[in-house]
Amino acid sequence: MVLTHEEVKANINEADGWKLEGDDWIVKSFTLSSYPKAIQFVNAIAEIAEDRQHHPYTIIDHKNVTLKLSTIDEGGLTQKDFESAHAYDRLFQRYS
Secondary structure, eight states, rough: OOOOEEEHHHHHHHHHTTTEEETTTTEEEESSSSHHHHHHHHHHHHHHHHTOOOOOOEETTTTEEEEOOGGGGGGGHHHHHHHHHHHHHHHHHHHH
C-alpha cells in the first residue's frame, strides 16, 4: 500500500541520509573505499533485493553507489522501500 505524504515524511526523518526525490522515490549515495569494494557492496545489495523481491535502481560510479527506491507496481513509496533502505544502511556498515 502506498504511504501517505505524512507517513513518507515520518519515515524519511528516520532514514539515515535518504532523501526524497519527487513524490515517488527515495535516494542515497554510498562511497566505498575502492571500485572493487563498491562492486562487492552492489553484489550484496542484489542478494538482499532478490530475497525481498524488491529491487533498487542502482548507479555505480567508480567507488560511489547510488540507490533509488520506489515500489513501481504500487505506484509510489511503500514500507518496503524504507525497510530496504534500512537493510542497505546496515549492509553498508560492513563495507565501510
